[in-house]
Each structure stands twice: as C-alpha cells, then as structure tokens.
Amino acid sequence: MTAPQLAEKSEIRGKEMERRSLKDVARSYWQMGLAVVPIKLKWDAEKQKWNNKPLCDWSQWQTRPQTLEEFEAINWENIKAFSVLLGKTKDGYYFCCLDIDKEDFDLGLLRTTYFERTIGKGIHAFYRSRHPVEGMKRHDLGIELLGMHNLVVVYPSWGYKRLNDNEPTVVENAQTLFYDLIAKLGGELKPEAEKQIEAEAVDTWLLEKWLEQILKSGKLKIAGGNAKYYYVHCPFHLPDRNPSFAIHKLKFYGVDYHDGQVYSLKKLAERLGIELGGSKGEGFRLGAFKLEMKGKDVFLINQKNRPIYSCKLHLLNSDKVKKELSQLTDLGKKEIEEKIAAFLFQLENEDKSRDIKERKT
Numbered sequence: 001m002t003a004p005q006l007a008e009k010s011e012i013r014g015k016e017m018e019r020r021s022l023k024d025v026a027r028s029y030w031q032m033g034l035a036v037v038p039i040k041l042k043w044d045a046e047k048q049k050w051n052n053k054p055l056c057d058w059s060q061w062q063t064r065p066q067t068l069e070e071f072e073a074i075n076w077e078n079i080k081a082f083s084v085l086l087g088k089t090k091d092g093y094y095f096c097c098l099d100i101d102k103e104d105f106d107l108g109l110l111r112t113t114y115f116e117r118t119i120g121k122g123i124h125a126f127y128r129s130r131h132p133v134e135g136m137k138r139h140d141l142g143i144e145l146l147g148m149h150n151l152v153v154v155y156p157s158w159g160y161k162r163l164n165d166n167e168p169t170v171v172e173n174a175q176t177l178f179y180d181l182i183a184k185l186g187g188e189l190k191p192e193a194e195k196q197i198e199a200e201a202v203d204t205w206l207l208e209k210w211l212e213q214i215l216k217s218g219k220l221k222i223a224g225g226n227a228k229y230y231y232v233h234c235p236f237h238l239p240d241r242n243p244s245f246a247i248h249k250l251k252f253y254g255v256d257y258h259d260g261q262v263y264s265l266k267k268l269a270e271r272l273g274i275e276l277g278g279s280k281g282e283g284f285r286l287g288a289f290k291l292e293m294k295g296k297d298v299f300l301i302n303q304k305n306r307p308i309y310s311c312k313l314h315l316l317n318s319d320k321v322k323k324e325l326s327q328l329t330d331l332g333k334k335e336i337e338e339k340i341a342a343f344l345f346q347l348e349n350e351d352k353s354r355d356i357k358e359r360k361t
C-alpha cells in the first residue's frame, strides 16, 4: 500500500473511532435515562456565536423517556454533534449544567466537578442535584443554569473538549450554585430587590443600624464575604454546609439561594425573631398621629401611616408649625409644646450615640 493509501485508511479508521465514541458516549447518557438529540452546529456570523439546531423533534421526550428504538434510529453515522435533554436521571438526581460564557473564567470559583470546554470557548460544569433544577439566566454576567427541559451540547460533539475525568458532583440544590456564582462574580443577586427595599422607605442610617443589630444577634452564622456581600449559612435550610444565603452590605437585602427569596432587613429580623431598634424619632405619638424624621424633614403621619404634613427640622420649634400641628392633631398648644421638646431631645440623644459610634469605627 502506498503512503497516501495508508494515510487515507487511517483517516477512515479515525473517523469510525470518532463516530463510535460519539454514539458510545451518547448511549451512556441514554442509559442514565436522559434523551439525546442529534444537532447541527452552525456558525452565526451576525451574532458571532455558534448555533445548535436540533435535527429531530425532541419535545415528546420532555414528558416520556426516549426508547431504545428512537435512540438507534438516530443517524449516528452522519452526525458530528448531539445534545442531552437535561432532567431527572434513573438514579433520582437532576442532571444539570452551569453554562459560563467567558473565555478567561476561573474554575476555582466553582464547586469542582466534571468540566467541558465548549465550542464557543466557554465552560460547561455538570452537576447532579437532589432538588429539581429550574433554568435561570443572567445575560449581564454571561452565565446560565441549564436545568429541566433544557438541551446542552456535550463532548465528544465537534469542538467540545473534556477538561477532566471527574464524575458530575452530587449537590443538594444546584440553584444555590448559581446564586453563589453571581455573588462571587460581583453581580447583583436580585437586581429587582433594590426597588422592593426602597419601597420600605427606611433611612440608610437606620438600615446600617439594623444590619449591625442582625449581625450581632448571634442568629446568623457568617462564613465570609466580599466587598458587596456577607456570606451566611442559610438560617432557613439547616444544615447549610455551603453558605447559601447572602446579605448585600450596601443595598441591605438578603437572598436565600435555596428558593431565591428576597428578605428586607425588617423581614429577615422578623423571621429570625430579632426585635429591631426603632426608626429615628419614632414612637413619638401626637394623639392619634406620629412624628417621624426622614432626612432633614419631619413628617406628621396619620393612622393609615400616610404623611399628611411636613416641615424642615429647624422649623419644628417655630410658633407657626406648632399652631398648624395643633390644628391637625386636635391637641392643645401646651401638649404640642411638650411633645416637640421631647422629640427634639430624643433626636439629639440619637445623634450623640451615633456620633460616638462613628468615632469608634
């Protein structure tokens, strides 16, 4: 045989090997109880990314297993790639994948497991979760959790590489890994939470005080943190060996990774049985009304918790304001006089203790 003939023969054998291994690997997924779907990988020049188009209808396998006949009917001789339909496996785990669309990603940020390099130079990290896994996406960070009913292209599809020989790690709840990664990448755990917290309209000064009080209560086990978050062992899903709760240091909300629940500090304290200190100048009853400070303004709050009157703090002691408050609250001039004096006195004391605290830190 001539050299070119030999080369051609070994190339054919190489292709056969490739095909066999493609089908072999696919079979091992099928044996786990997962459906496999042949796909065509195509470069999308416009979006500058690889597209994968399923080569057969796969929707029926979302509700029932793929039969052996269906598996064998796939044209294994002619395909170069396939994907796995993620979901529950025969041994009762939920097979899922963290999809990271970053070329320079630090694998050290992830719980170690079986990793693949994708054709788009991203990372696929495969896990077996005891809890069902809902897919989640964060475009801003280039990460996605692929779960129930999602397709994921796997090795040895064309362009995909194994990065190790590990078995996919068993985890309690793969969703917690997703939130963990968001926090570690410095992202906002729940971008929509901020508005929710703002709606509670509590002074930042008071929020800081509350956070300190919660942290000092001893009811949370803090495991670490970064510039933005405290990482905490989730108090609502014990035992939580891998801290799956975080508190935003600057935006004052907590997130439970297990269920994505957002907690304002008020709500968190309530659930933990911590009684928070009052708001600035709070507890000042004017008959059926309340006086409260917000920023540099004083508000008169009615029984429905609505502000009905406001003035600058430095004007509170003026005759004009006292007269107006007397009219609004139906309280006599003397009583108003006393209440306002006590109110200003308390504010002064609060400011003093705050100054002392700030000087200490």
Ligand SMILES: [Zn+2]
Pocket: 234, 235, 236, 237, 244, 245, 256, 257, 258, 259
């Ligand atoms: Zn939890």
